[in-house]
Amino acid sequence: MKKLVFLPLLFIIGVFLMVGSQSTYAGNAGKSSSGFSQNDIRLIANAVFGESRGEPYVGQIAVAAVILNRLEDKRFPNTVSGVIFQPGAFTAVADGQIYLTPNAKAKKAVMDAIDGTDPTGGCSYYFNPQTATSKWIWSRPQVKKIGKHIFCR
Amino acid sequence: MYRKISAFLFPVTLLALVATGIWGYYESQDKDSILIKAENQYQRAFHELNDHMDQLDAEMGKSLAINSAKQTTTSMTNVWRLTYAAQNDIGQLPMTLMPFHKAEEFLSDLGTFSYKIGVRDLHVNPMSANEWKSLQSLYNHQKEIRSNLHQLQSKVLDKNLRWMDVELALASEDKKMDNTIIDGFHKVNKMVEQYPEADWGPTVNNLKVRQKEKYSHLKGKTITPEEAKREVSRLLNRPTTKNMSVVLNKKGDYQTYSVRYPLKSGDVYTDVTRIGGKVVWMIDERAVGKRKLNYEQAEAGARRFLTRLGYPNMSVISYNQTDNVLSLNYVHREDEVLVYPQALTVKVALDNGNIVGMHAAEYVFNFHETVKGKPKLSQAAAQKFVSPRLKIQKGNLAYIYGEDGNEALCYEFLGTINKEQYRVFINAQNGNEEFIEKITKADISQV
Incomplete structure (x- = not known):
């Protein structure tokens, strides 16, 4: 009986220790610090899932990276929600797919992007050439293609 | 027989028709009301943009006549606040696909310019003649942008133009639609494009040059x-x-x-x-499986990996863990100085210790950076510049990009206030507090 009480206690202490010791994310002072709140991360994961759930993993990181690049870009809003909900910025926002529940892969892609991986090499735009309606987007300098998306400056 | 059926069906069909009509009427009412709500949001953002540009105009005009440090600080921080507000308004309009970028960049740069002057100790370092000249030419540009937006605002009000139509026109690129709004913004953007590059002062310029040179x-x-x-x-x-x-x-x-x-x-x-x-x-x-390694084993693996690549002398500055992948953030160490611009991240799978990710852009592009200069202050002397409220855990030398975009040799102090962790960088030459960072704990497991 004593053992039974002791075990969950150990478990709880263990969890506390783990939470306390892991997860100290600190951006380095060389680049702008990236302290995102949990809900920011969830919001980005929703956008990534809604926009690119059919894409390869690296393509999902790329979409997350574009959102992060827009935060740094003078031409775009300065907050995660500002960038994501900017009218006309993302089709998944326009058609409500952003409200789907993201899977583990999309969340992991967001964390990889926040950790600093940017497969796009600093792009602020992407589009799907099959469905893009804007002619203007074609005039942007294209950097690379990942999955179905073309990423551009 | 036929009469009987029709006698029965006629009223039923009639009823169904009326019901559909009523249903359709309410549906269209609902749709209209939603459309109007969306339109109102756009109208509000657009008119507020004009409002903020008016206030910006008044503030910038005023700032040219100010002589005292105190008033300059007030005025410049107001300019900064208003540029931010205007940028925010633009972000709420459906303009992602509309080339308004030059004007947005202008506002952003104006914000940085005024912020830097506004927060500076103007008693020690007053506004220079050059800065005043920049301010004046920026004011003229701002005036021109504002007057163009004003004309557009009048047209929107005169002709009762709808932003919802703009959205449609942008999506379909239909040339037949009334493009007054789109053309108006184009015109402003073209205008800003033709402005000669302003003298933004060292901060903005440094960052621009760094971006280009990188x-x-x-x-x-x-x-x-x-x-x-x-x-x-x-x-x-x-x-x-x-x-x-x-x-x-x-x-x-x-x-x-x-x-x-x-x-x-x-x-x-x-x-x-x-x-x-x-x-x-x-x-x-x-996909990474169940965790088998502890932190020390994983870190040792990452270190072996870096040695094999030929990246020696790396120090862990922080780490985090998501789904049994440990991300280790390293910076290069040069004679006990942590060179922050040379940073890289290694991801170790905690099931078998394999490296499953790396990103080294900053390390690769900033590799030319070498530590210049020797510290003038001792660590103990530098520590006197740190807030006495910070409980210091450790200190070391570090090389960072300061807030003005220049390299700075600093003492880095890691400390806590009320269980929150901070990094404070004190310039090793003059004791300036160069950079402070609160270490954010993103508890990723709960996302």
């Missing part, structure tokens, strides 16, 4: 696609380059090869610079 420091020979593959096989410790596919990315700030390596467990993706053949990032999409 990629020109890559040294080494131009590699072939085959060599890029070999570089990846070396990184992954694989004997062959079989099955790898490679694509050259010509456009972009720097040319890279994207190498894809399909494995049974999932694909591995990498980018290798064309000049010098450096791996900028690598991602292995393999």
